[in-house]
Amino acid sequence: MILETLVVGPLEANCYLVGCDRTRRGFIVDPGAEAQRILEAVERLELKVEYLFNTHGHVDHIAANAALQEATGAPIAVHEADGDLLEHPHPFWASLVGGIRPSSPDVLMADGDSFQVGDLTVRVMHTPGHSPGGVCLLVEDAIFTGDTLFASSIGRTDLPGGSMETLQESLRRLREEVPPETPVLPGHRGPSTMAHEIRANPYIQQL
Numbered sequence: 001m002i003l004e005t006l007v008v009g010p011l012e013a014n015c016y017l018v019g020c021d022r023t024r025r026g027f028i029v030d031p032g033a034e035a036q037r038i039l040e041a042v043e044r045l046e047l048k049v050e051y052l053f054n055t056h057g058h059v060d061h062i063a064a065n066a067a068l069q070e071a072t073g074a075p076i077a078v079h080e081a082d083g084d085l086l087e088h089p090h091p092f093w094a095s096l097v098g099g100i101r102p103s104s105p106d107v108l109m110a111d112g113d114s115f116q117v118g119d120l121t122v123r124v125m126h127t128p129g130h131s132p133g134g135v136c137l138l139v140e141d142a143i144f145t146g147d148t149l150f151a152s153s154i155g156r157t158d159l160p161g162g163s164m165e166t167l168q169e170s171l172r173r174l175r176e177e178v179p180p181e182t183p184v185l186p187g188h189r190g191p192s193t194m195a196h197e198i199r200a201n202p203y204i205q206q207l
Helices: 035-045 065-072 080-087 091-096 164-177 194-200
Strands: 002-008 013-019 025-029 048-053 076-079 107-109 114-117 120-126 135-139 142-146 183-186
Touching: 002 035, 013 035, 013 183, 025 035, 025 114, 035 065, 048 065, 048 114, 076 080, 080 107, 120 164, 164 194, 183 194
Parallel strands: 025 048, 048 076, 076 107, 142 183
Antiparallel strands: 002 013, 013 025, 114 120, 120 135, 135 142
16 A cells, blocks of 8 residues: 655644555545645655545645645545535634635545545544544555544544544544554544554543
8 A cells, every 4th residue: 555644734734645556546635735745746656546535624634625626636525424614614714724715525425435446445434523524544454533533642622513422432433443453544643553542542541
């Protein structure tokens, strides 16, 4: 699996470029800003982008959606509960990342959906709590957790639509269903593993 991480935008979100080694078909997880830089990386990796996946609809994860959709022709996929956030980004939050062009989701994901990209299978886990439409994406032996789970921390729950109780249920599901050896690729900060999070993340330990 081809994997490159770009830290983009003033809120330093992780944007992931993922591709199939054999076919060079790929996808982008959370194109949060700096569209030209992302496109330059796509060209360097020689990827044909087939999907733009948003782990949720917050501005720092979607700001480059429209530009990348135009440049690549790839459909935007987001959970149905966050679809409206793409089309109507809140002006205040949008101002934090220098403004956002609205984008329209082409694919409304739901829990259990799967997408085939070359030899890679992308499986969707609905993990609300940080936002109503938060998802994690399981790809090969890794999981892209968006703002559901960070290394030794979690996403905030005090934004509109957030819920600590709901997020705790999502964390419990991750703990029970994702193998411990799975690499964790979060929406902010560095990578981790499920084993480390089960052992050291205070929000999982207290479940």
